[in-house]
Amino acid sequence: MAKTKLMLHDFYRMKQAGEKICWLTSYDYPTAQFAEAAGMDMILVGDSLGMCVYGYAGTVPVTMDQCIVHCEAVRRGAPNTFVIGDMPFLSYQVSVEDAVRNAGRFLKEAGMDAIKLEGGVRVARQIEAITNAGIVVIGHIGLTPQSSGQLGGHKAQGRTADSAQLVVEDALAVEQAGAKMLLVEAVPPEVTAYIAQTLSIPVLSIGAGPRCDGQLLIVSDLIGQFQAFTPKFVKKYCNVAQVITNAMKAYCDDVRADKFPGEEHCYRMLEGEHDKFAARMKK
Numbered sequence: 001m002a003k004t005k006l007m008l009h010d011f012y013r014m015k016q017a018g019e020k021i022c023w024l025t026s027y028d029y030p031t032a033q034f035a036e037a038a039g040m041d042m043i044l045v046g047d048s049l050g051m052c053v054y055g056y057a058g059t060v061p062v063t064m065d066q067c068i069v070h071c072e073a074v075r076r077g078a079p080n081t082f083v084i085g086d087m088p089f090l091s092y093q094v095s096v097e098d099a100v101r102n103a104g105r106f107l108k109e110a111g112m113d114a115i116k117l118e119g120g121v122r123v124a125r126q127i128e129a130i131t132n133a134g135i136v137v138i139g140h141i142g143l144t145p146q147s148s149g150q151l152g153g154h155k156a157q158g159r160t161a162d163s164a165q166l167v168v169e170d171a172l173a174v175e176q177a178g179a180k181m182l183l184v185e186a187v188p189p190e191v192t193a194y195i196a197q198t199l200s201i202p203v204l205s206i207g208a209g210p211r212c213d214g215q216l217l218i219v220s221d222l223i224g225q226f227q228a229f230t231p232k233f234v235k236k237y238c239n240v241a242q243v244i245t246n247a248m249k250a251y252c253d254d255v256r257a258d259k260f261p262g263e264e265h266c267y268r269m270l271e272g273e274h275d276k277f278a279a280r281m282k283k
């Protein structure tokens with residue numbers, strides 16, 4: 001039976017009922033199929049694809065066109081899941097017009113249900129304009145990787161009272177501007193808990209503790225595929241890097257030992273055709 005697609009009102013009901021929202025990134029068709037089969041509530045086609053798929057050092061080089069291609073693939077793999085496109089660096093910071101046009105591309109070209117963008121107070125105008133265009137916006141505050149240079153690297157935010165207050169001000173600005181959900185990244189649980197209690201929109205965490213309305217993880221971390229580094233907040237549920245490397249090694253071993261392909265992997269000639277072929281080759 002096809003999975004029932006959850007929509008925005010379902011996430012608001014879940015917040016009210018204290019039911020946790022499960023959210024995972026995905027960048028391609030097969031992984032999106034797995035996520036949907038696993039019953040994921042939402043999928044993010046994150047600009048983390050820059051690191052997880054393309055091998056960039058960060059998310060800054062990722063382009064709108066790359067994001068759209070991956071969103072299209074994920075949409076095909078997970079037709080019955082709420083899928084969110086992530087706005088890459090410089091697709092919304094330069095002007096409000098750019099922000100609305102690029103946000104719209106995620107819906108028109110890739111069938112996304114919503115978009116996510118990074119920042120609080122400083123992108124409130126963009127959130128308001130995109131929302132006024134009828135698009136569901138998800139805010140992203142705390143550690144915002146696209147501006148990690150300004151944050152002094154990929155560092156947890158809100159660890160002092162002053163910094164926590166800035167995170168809360170960002171959260172309030174995002175809700176006030178019209179965002180329909182908020183993601184908080186790498187912030188202490190007590191700060192996230194305050195935000196989740198204060199805001200009426202669902203508040204989700206990645207590395208921001210358990211006391212909120214749901215969790216996000218990066219699929220490449222969860223399955224043990226991304227190897228460059230592992231953030232503190234990641235729980236690895238399996239080690240596909242090991243599984244895949246072992247399978248590839250076993251394949252090389254078989255080829256070198258002439259054990260692959262076996263009889264069962266070969267197409268046989270049709271009855272009587274081999275004799276005809278052999279006779280012809282003798283001539």
Ligand code: KIV
Nearest residue numbers: 025046047048086206
């Ligand atoms: O791109 C992404 O996957 C993200 C997460 C780091 C939250 O934005």
